[in-house]
Amino acid sequence: xxxxxxxxxxxxxxxxxxxxxxxxxxxxxxxxxxxxxxxxxxxxxxxxxxxxxxxxxxxxxxxxxxxxxxxxxxxxxxxxxxxxxxxxxxxxxxxxxxxxxxxxxxxxxxxxxxxxxxxxxxxxxxxxxxxxxxxxxxxxxxxxxxxxxxxxxxxxxxxxxxxxxxxxxxxxxxxxxxxxxxxxxxxxxxxxxxxxxxxxxxxxxxxxxxxxxxxxxxxxxxxxxxxx
Amino acid sequence: xxxxxxxxxxxxxxxxxxxxxxxxxxxxxxxxxxxxxxxxxxxxxxxxxxxxxxxxxxxxxxxxxxxxxxxxxxxxxxxxxxxxxxxxxxxxxxxxxxxxxxxxx
Numbered sequence: 001x002x003x004x005x006x007x008x009x010x011x012x013x014x015x016x017x018x019x020x021x022x023x024x025x026x027x028x029x030x031x032x033x034x035x036x037x038x039x040x041x042x043x044x045x046x047x048x049x050x051x052x053x054x055x056x057x058x059x060x061x062x063x064x065x066x067x068x069x070x071x072x073x074x075x076x077x078x079x080x081x082x083x084x085x086x087x088x089x090x091x092x093x094x095x096x097x098x099x100x101x102x103x104x105x106x107x108x109x110x111x112x113x114x115x116x117x118x119x120x121x122x123x124x125x126x127x128x129x130x131x132x133x134x135x136x137x138x139x140x141x142x143x144x145x146x147x148x149x150x151x152x153x154x155x156x157x158x159x160x161x162x163x164x165x166x167x168x169x170x171x172x173x174x175x176x177x178x179x180x181x182x183x184x185x186x187x188x189x190x191x192x193x194x195x196x197x198x199x200x201x202x203x204x205x206x207x208x209x210x211x212x213x214x215x216x217x218x219x220x221x222x223x224x225x226x227x228x
Numbered sequence: 229x230x231x232x233x234x235x236x237x238x239x240x241x242x243x244x245x246x247x248x249x250x251x252x253x254x255x256x257x258x259x260x261x262x263x264x265x266x267x268x269x270x271x272x273x274x275x276x277x278x279x280x281x282x283x284x285x286x287x288x289x290x291x292x293x294x295x296x297x298x299x300x301x302x303x304x305x306x307x308x309x310x311x312x313x314x315x316x317x318x319x320x321x322x323x324x325x326x327x328x329x330x331x332x333x
Contacts, residue, residue, distance in 0.1 A: 086248075
């Protein structure tokens with residue numbers, strides 16, 4: 001049985017490599033916000049209030065492009081709706097927590113943290129304080145995101161644009177799913193999701209990010225049925 | 229106005245994170261649904277990966293010889309065999325940089 005502290009550190013350790021892409025992305029996010037002409041305090045406040053990388057950029061880009069606040073807010077909601085799926089997966093491991101703890105831990109659920117903690121949970125189902133791993137990944141992510149966006153806001157885009165560091169984001173997610181390429185059913189689900197996301201990319205409110213997982217999960221359900 | 233929008237967007241985002249964790253109880257999810265949920269990472273992350281590689285900043289599809297495709301392939305191969313996140317990200321970036329700085333400059 002691992003202690004709370006050990007689980008927390010394990011979470012920090014598991015998410016640390018992803019900071020290689022999260023930190024440059026945070027700097028870019030902060031710098032873009034200021035470049036678009038928004039109040040620096042407002043750009044930074046988003047990192048606390050919304051705390052969701054891509055959705056923060058989309059929000060500011062939409063507003064500066066003349067979209068209504070309604071469109072901008074809806075798009076953030078749609079982009080972040082993928083958390084519903086993460087929550088459904090995590091709920092199994094967090095159900096013993098009190099409501100107040102559930103409400104607090106929810107704030108730090110992010111893509112990479114969900115992915116790494118979920119991998120850990122699957123292998124260590126019997127651990128008593130599993131949620132400390134999720135706290136470890138989530139809080140590490142939160143702290144790095146705050147520092148990175150703040151750095152981008154204050155220093156501007158000191159990361160040269162020619163480096164194309166935005167490309168580090170898909171690479172982080174490739175690192176997360178790459179081991180599942182061993183399984184044919186997962187490969188099919190990934191391709192269905194990826195191809196759908198390209199086909200529906202122009203759908204309103206960035207809804208491709210919700211439509212493609214729904215289609216992919218439907219295919220997953222079909223595959224499960226075929227396997228039987 | 230913008231502050232109000234950010235606050236609403238933040239509350240919405242928080243609800244997407246909290247709803248399922250706070251409200252779903254084990255008995256609410258049957259075995260079948262749990263089996264499908266095991267595919268969530270594979271069903272969600274490609275929707276972030278594919279557009280980031282195949283669609284450029286202006287919303288157009290990239291050419292098939294774009295350095296990002298090469299970088300992504302290198303990252304997949306290195307990641308598959310090394311099982312290491314840093315090696316995956318770094319090999320992808322490095323191969324991308326080699327193409328854009330050495331061959332295309």
